[in-house]
Each structure stands twice: as C-alpha cells, then as structure tokens.
Amino acid sequence: MVRINLTVDGARVADDVEPRMLLVHYLREKLGKTGTVVGCDTSNCGACTVHLDGTSVKSCNVLAVQADGGEVTTIEGLAQDGQLHPVQEAFRECHGLQCGYCTPGMIMQSVDLLKDNPNPSEEEIRLGLEGNLCRCTGYHNIVRAVQHAAGAGASQVPGQTEAVQA
Amino acid sequence: MIPAQFDYLAPTTVEEALAALAQHGDEAKILAGGQSLLPVLRMRLNAPEMVIDLGKITSLRGVRDDGDAIVVGAMTQHSVVGSDPLVAEHAALVSKAVEHLADVQIRHRGTFGGALAHADPAGDLGAPALALGAQFVIQGPGGTRTVPAEEFFVDLFETAIGEDEILTEVRLPKHTGWGAHYEKFVRVAHQWPIVAVAAAVRLEGGTIAEARVGLTNMGNTPVRAHAVEQALVGQPATPDGVRDAAARAAEGTNPPSDLNGDADYRRHLATVLTRRAVLTAAGATG
Secondary structure, eight states: OEEEEEEETTEEEEEEEOTTOBHHHIIIIISOOTTSOOOSSSSSSOTTEEEETTEEEEGGGSBGGGGTTOEEEOGGGSOBTTBOOHHHHHHHHTTOOSSOTTHHHHHHHHHHHHHHOSSOOHHHHHHHTTTOOOTTOOHHHHHHHHHHHHHTTTTSOOSHHHHHHO | OOOOOOEEEOOSSHHHHHHHHHHHGGGEEEESSOTTHHHHHHTTSOOOSEEEEOTTOGGGOOEEEETTEEEEETTOBHHHHHTOHHHHHHOHHHHHHHHTSSOHHHHHHOBHHHHHHHTOTTOSSHHHHHHTTOEEEEEETTEEEEEEHHHHEEETTEESOOTTOEEEEEEEEOOTTOEEEEEEEOSSTTOOOSEEEEEEEEEETTEEEEEEEEEESSSSSOEEOHHHHHHHTTOBSSHHHHHHHHTTTTTTOOOOOBTTBOHHHHHHHHHHHHHHHHHHHTTOOO
C-alpha cells in the first residue's frame, strides 16, 4: 500500500491505496464519487474525464498514486453553493444528452475546452471533444450546449482553489 | 479492467530512478505519462513486478533553448510541447504533429519522451523526430550518451535505450524559418494514423532548397523518405513540382497489412499524403 494525499472537489483526503488502483476506482469506490463513470475502460471514450491539477484527464488512465499531491475536480465539484456550473446549465438547457452516460465526461471536457478557448468555433468544439464518445451519437446538441455555454460566459475555471480555501 | 499487482516507486531524481532500475532489472517498468503503459497493464499484456514512476522528477520537464537545438525534457507533456513558442519557432514540424496526437486528455498526461521511448510505429512523434534529425539523450549507470534518431528506433516497440537506462531529453536541431506540416490519415477520431507524413521544407524564392520527410506506420520503425527529399530539391513549390518527388515516398518501405489497410494501400497513401504534406508545408495548396 502507498500513502496518498490529495484534494478532491475542494476537500483534502488521505488514503492508503494499492499502487495498481486507478484514479477512477479510487474516486468511485473509496470516496463514493460515483458521478464520474467508467465507460469503455480502454481510455477511448472519455466518460471518466476529471480535472487533475487544472487540466482534463481520463481517470481510467491515471493511477491513484500518480494523483498524489494533486488537486482533482470531478463533475460533483462543479456546482458551487447549489448553483449548477454554466456548462451544466447549458447541457440541461440545450438537452445535450440522450442516455446521459457520457455526460459527466462531456461536461468536464467542455469546461476544460472553454477555459483554454472561451469562444470556440463549431469545429474547435468538435476537435476539443474528440476524446469523448457519445454512443447515442447525440453530438449535435452537445456542440450546441457548448456554444450556448460559451455565449453565457462559461469560460470561468471551476472554483478549485476557491473551494480549497472555503 | 484492473492491472495485476505491482510494487511502486516514485523517485525524485534521475539518479534515484537509475538506482531503482539497477536493483530491479527487467522486472521493472518505467512509467512516464502512462497513456500507453496503463492500457497495457489493464489488459494485462504486461505485468511488471515494479513500476518506477518518473512523474515526480521535475528536472525532466520543460523546454529550453540550447544554441543550435531546442531541448525537450522527456517528461514534458504533449500539451506543453504543442503550445511551446520555442518549439513552434524552431521545430514547427513537432508542433504540427503534436496538435492532433491522440486527444486533448491524452495530450495533457502523455509525455514527449514516453511516447518516443514506447516506439509504437503508428505513434505520431517518431517521423518528425527522425525527419528533423533529433538527438536522444540517454542516461545510465555509466553516464550520459547521445543517440541520433536513425539509431534510436531499432524495431517494433524497441529503441536503443538499454534496460538500465532512461531517456532524459530530446534535442531538436533548429529548423528556423522552415515550413512544416504533418498530414495524418485516420478512419476514426483520435485513433493512430493508418499512415502519416511529416514534412518540412526550406524555400528560397518559390523553390524548395531543402526538404525533410518522415513516414509514420510505413514499417516497424519511422522511415526517412530520402528519395523524396533529394527529388524535391530545386523543384518549384507547386503541385506539378512536387508530384514526381512525392510518388517516390513508398520506395524502400515495408508497411504492415492489417484491418485498416494492406501494404499496397499504405504505399499508395504514402505518396498522396507526402504530396499534401509537402505542399502544405511550402504554403502551397494541391
């Protein structure tokens, strides 16, 4: 077992984990953060996307021990004080989902995309979400949701640091 | 899918990592960004007893200017390389190849040195590194040595890095002012290229004065298209000027046949993609 210390959705956590434990399993099974899902389990689909130290990663392709000392934000850490993040609002407003399984990863990757590029073109959105697959093929409304969120000024980085301080 | 059990070390210096490697030998595996290694471990295609994570060795990260070369630390993430102004100015071919490597999330974790050391023949970095004449700095118990790109890639997933050695940095000779393009052919989003072509050209007026061309997935290792490079010199940077040279792209290659295409198809792709890559690198269209 290896001792890890990290911040997840603003809360400091410390645990002894097996080196082979994947970050997504740590989040779901140790911390109960089941909002982050396992999709393909092959690092293709992006459903497990979270932010690690401010950038998006596929949490099925990161060991929990690699996140030691880091700061993780999951879909469960986006809403602040009961208010949905603007990208979450936009996905609801535009119905950017069908079955909803890819949604947590789509939203986390969209937040990352808008942080780097607050006003992306449609092509830039599609390229930015290239690593996220929607098996229902519901991409059209997902792209619209990101456009809607961009228009609503959603480029603000989710409150990772603020959450730690709070 | 869950990897088989392994022990884990996260050294903070290259010397500590080398000592761990010396102690555990071929039972150990080096972990860089993990974007290729973790899928392999999860599918249990490999089950090392010890994983040595280089993630905490900060000296292996970053890009710096070193006279006639841009030096990329082996643990520098693709996203950092792709947005680095020094790389863009002096080794634009690498910037172009990184731009569409895998997907955003993978580029945030995957590392320049890790991908090159993995030596997947369909990987996007080998051909640009070969075309630009990259030098690979490898550290071992006996010190540091530098290996040229044409000797670094040995075979399928095999490089010149010894079992007791670690790739620490890659030196990219400056190609300032060269036009560059990486033309990648994929069937499905964020997949490995079926074939890709890395091309850099230096123009004098409208004429190609020098050219560097590397091919991805046209053999067990990246391939330098010397015949194309020589045939391009002195040609106008126009579709007519480039066509005959590009037609020689598959000479001397030994591409694989698989579900994505047979060897003949890949040879054809290489010529088409070379024409496109060279013309785009030269700022022309075709």
